[in-house]
Amino acid sequence: MHLNAMRKLIVSACAAATLYAGSALPALAQDAAPKLDSGDTAWMLISTAIVLMMSIPGLALFYGGMVRKKNVLSVLMATFATVCLMSVLWVIAGYSLAFSDGGAYQHYIGGLSKAMFAGIGKDTLQGTIPELVFATFQMTFAAITPALIIGSIVDRMKFSSLLIFMALWLFVVYVPVCHWVWGGGFLGGDGVLDFAGGTVVHINAGIAGLVACLVLGRRSGYGTENMAPFNLVLTVIGASLLWIGWFGFNAGSAVAANGTAGAAMAATQVATAIAALAWMFSEWLVHGKPSVLGITSGAVAGLVAITPACGFVDVKGALVIGAAAGVGCYIMSTGVKKALRYDDSLDVFGVHAVGGIIGAILTGVFAVEAIGGTAGLLEGNFAQVPIQIYGVLATIAWCAVATFVILMLLKLTIGIRVSEAAEVEGLDVALHGESVQ
Numbered sequence: 523m524h525l526n527a528m529r530k531l532i533v534s535a536c537a538a539a540t541l542y543a544g545s546a547l548p549a550l551a552q553d554a555a556p557k558l559d560s561g562d563t564a565w566m567l568i569s570t571a572i573v574l575m576m577s578i579p580g581l582a583l584f585y586g587g588m589v590r591k592k593n594v595l596s597v598l599m600a601t602f603a604t605v606c607l608m609s610v611l612w613v614i615a616g617y618s619l620a621f622s623d624g625g626a627y628q629h630y631i632g633g634l635s636k637a638m639f640a641g642i643g644k645d646t647l648q649g650t651i652p653e654l655v656f657a658t659f660q661m662t663f664a665a666i667t668p669a670l671i672i673g674s675i676v677d678r679m680k681f682s683s684l685l686i687f688m689a690l691w692l693f694v695v696y697v698p699v700c701h702w703v704w705g706g707g708f709l710g711g712d713g714v715l716d717f718a719g720g721t722v723v724h725i726n727a728g729i730a731g732l733v734a735c736l737v738l739g740r741r742s743g744y745g746t747e748n749m750a751p752f753n754l755v756l757t758v759i760g761a762s763l764l765w766i767g768w769f770g771f772n773a774g775s776a777v778a779a780n781g782t783a784g785a786a787m788a789a790t791q792v793a794t795a796i797a798a799l800a801w802m803f804s805e806w807l808v809h810g811k812p813s814v815l816g817i818t819s820g821a822v823a824g825l826v827a828i829t830p831a832c833g834f835v836d837v838k839g840a841l842v843i844g845a846a847a848g849v850g851c852y853i854m855s856t857g858v859k860k861a862l863r864y865d866d867s868l869d870v871f872g873v874h875a876v877g878g879i880i881g882a883i884l885t886g887v888f889a890v891e892a893i894g895g896t897a898g899l900l901e902g903n904f905a906q907v908p909i910q911i912y913g914v915l916a917t918i919a920w921c922a923v924a925t926f927v928i929l930m931l932l933k934l935t936i937g938i939r940v941s942e943a944a945e946v947e948g949l950d951v952a953l954h955g956e957s958v959q
Contacts, residue, residue: 556647556649556650557647557650558647558650558651558652559650559651559778559779561779562649562650562651562777562778562779562780563650563651563652563655564779565774565778565779565783566651566655566656566659566774566777567655568770568774569659569769569770569771569773569774570655570658570659570662570770570774571770572766572767572769572770573659573662573663573666573767573770573771573774574605574662574665574767575763575766575767576662576666576763576764576767576768576770576771577601577604577605577662577665577666577669578601578602578605579760579763580760580761580763580764580767581601581666581669581670581760581764582597582598582601582602582760583598583756583757583759583760583763584756584757584760584761584763584764584818584822585597585601585672585673585676585760585868586598586601586752586753586756586757586760587751587752587753587754587755587756587757587758587759587760588673588751588752588754588757588815588868589676589677589751589752589867589868590677590749590750590751590752590948591752591753591948591958592947592948592949592950592951592957593676593677593948593949593950594752594753594950594958595949595950595954595956595957595958596676596677596681596948596949596950596953596954597672597676599681599953599954600669600672600676600681600684601669601672603681603685604665604668604669604672604684604685604688605665605666605669607685607688607689608661608664608665608668608669608688608692609661609664609665611689611692611693612657612660612661612664612665612692613638613639613661614637614638615634615637615638615693616661616664616692616693616696616697617636617639617657617660617661618632618633618634618635618636618637618640619631619632619633619634619693619697619698619701620632620660620664620697620700620701620704620705621636621657621660621700621701621704621705622634622635622636622705623635623706624701624706628706628707629707629708629711630698630701630702630707630708631697631698631701631707632701632705632706639654639657642654642657648777649777649778650778651777651778656777659774659777660700663700663719663722663723663771664692664696664697664700666723667696667719667722667723667726667727668688668691668692668696668727668730670723670724670727670728670731670870670874671688671691671727671730671731671734671870672684673731673866673867673868673869673870674730674731674732674734674735674866674867674868674870674871675731675734675735675738675867676867676868677741677867677945677949678738678739678741678742678939678940678945678949679734679738679938679939679940680936680937680938680939680940680953681949681953681954682936683932683936683937683938686932686936687734687928687929687932687938690928691730691924691925691928694924694928695726695730695920695921695924695925695928696722696726698920699721699722699726699917699920699921700722702916703716703721703722703913704716704722709721709913709916709917712909712912712913713896713906713909714909714910714912714913715830715831715834715885715886715889715894715896715906715909715910716830716882716885716913717772717775717786717829717830717831717832717833717834717885717894718771718772718774718775718786718829718830718832718833719771719775719829719830720826720827720829720830720831720878720881720882720885721830721878721882721913721914721917722917723829723878724826724829724874724875724877724878724881725874725875725878725879725882725914725917725918725921726917726921727870727874727875728870728871728872728873728874728875728876728877728878729871729875729917729918729921729922729925730921730925731866731870731871731874731875732864732866732870732871732875733921733922733925733926733929734925734929735864735865735866735867735871736864737926737929737930737933737938738929738938738939739865739939740863740864740865741865741867741945742942742945742946744865745863751815752958754814754815757814757815757818758814758818761818761821761822764821764822764825765794765821765825768790768794768825768829769787769790771829772786772787772789772790772828772829772832772833773786773787773790773832775832775833776833782833782893782894785832785833785836785893786832786833787832788837788840789828789831789832789833789835789836789837789839789840790825790828790832790840792837792840792841792844793824793825793827793828793831793832793840793841793843793844793847794821794824794825794828794844795821795824795844796824796841796844796845796848797820797821797823797824797825797827797844797845797847797848797851798817798818798820798821798824798848799817799820799848800820800844800845800847800848800849800852801816801817801819801820801821801823801848801849801851801852802816802817802820804848804849804852804853805852805856808856816852819851819852819855819869819873820848820851820852822873822877823847823848823850823851823852823873823876823877824843824844824847824848824877826847826851826873826874826877826878826881827843827844827846827847827851827877827878827880827881827884828840828843828844828847828881829878829881830878830881830882830885831843831881831882831884831885831888831889833893833894834885834888834889834890834893834894834896834898835885835888835889835890835893835894835898836888836890836893838888839884839887839888839889839890839898840888842884842888843880843881843884843885843888846880846884847876847877847880847881850876850877850880851869851872851873851876851877851880854871854872854876855869855872855873855876858872859872879914882910882913882914883907883910883911883914885898885906885910886898886899886906886907886908886909886910886911887899887900887906887907888900889901889903889906940952940953
């Protein structure tokens with residue numbers, strides 16, 4: 523009797539365990555599937571909005587305050603129109619080419635499976651957030667990157683040619699590099715670290731700006747006329763909006779409300795602050811007076827340099843990166859530019875390309891495994907610096923050649939520069955029939 527009772531008990535226990543396991547499997551499978559996280563989603567909605575604020579009004583005011591009064595509206599118009607145009611083109615094909623599967627060409631470019639946001643509904647997820655939020659967040663990056671180039675060619679480029687250039691540049695330069703780094707392409711696969719856009723955004727825009735200003739040539743009266751900024755109050759307001767928005771840019775690139783976002787935010791703040799001070803003290807030492815334009819330019823240089831590094835370094839690394847960017851970008855934007863006499867009007871190359879290069883390379887030095895999952899040179903990973911340099915050189919090479927080809931095609935067909943009379947009159951009146959009173 524005891525043996526029979528024991529057998530029945532064992533059989534019953536096994537049956538119950540089997541039933542429990544069977545009922546638990548769907549729950550386990552459901553837990554493994556991606557789930558919407560409302561906190562992550564809320565953070566990404568905020569990040570998207572403040573990154574858009576970086577372009578309009580932030581960048582528009584930052585640039586608008588630095589040009590002469592007769593060209594202020596043309597800069598605001600160019601920035602605003604670029605954001606509008608890039609947003610539409612991103613939906614049509616930009617997002618798909620950057621972030622979808624490219625099949626046999628996946629190492630270099632995505633496909634068109636998500637053109638016009640095909641297959642992306644309100645419940646489609648990218649990780650723990652709606653894919654529509656992720657796609658729109660990335661749209662704001664695609665908008666500000668070409669808008670940065672405007673600072674190199676203010677006062678002299680035809681508005682119609684500018685719009686065509688921006689459209690071509692988005693698809694030929696920005697989208698491929700974005701895919702290489704973030705969309706499953708070869709740079710990301712080869713281990714290049716770029717948390718929020720040192721290569722994708724800043725080196726890309728800075729190199730394109732240098733090529734554009736060289737192809738266009740110097741502004742009429744460059745070196746002889748007074749080209750002092752119209753209103754530095756606008757520039758300070760613009761720089762401040764950029765600084766605030768950059769938290770969405772950098773901390774938002776964690777795509778979650780988590781510790782990585784917090785680390786990126788802290789690194790961004792301290793790098794920006796010390797870069798602004800480094801530029802200010804460098805200028806004070808050389809010229810005897812610290813300027814408002816200098817400290818705001820230094821802040822932007824720090825924001826640029828910490829962008830690739832912010833999710834990989836601690837605050838100690840951020841301080842060094844920021845200080846290096848403040849001094850390095852100051853030297854490039856003043857002494858080197860003056861010696862070489864290229865007319866990068868608002869120092870897009872000197873701040874964005876140089877700052878991006880400094881930040882990208884130093885990411886390989888100061889990366890902390892406990893923060894971003896990858897060790898840098900200081901933690902014994904000596905290979906990371908050459909990998910970072912490789913990413914920088916690949917971006918420079920593609921951007922420089924492709925930008926030059928686009929500009930030369932436009933120059934030889936529809937032309938890219940306004941007439942001398944329009945340049946003397948000012949682009950506000952000549953191109954848009956408006957002026958600042």
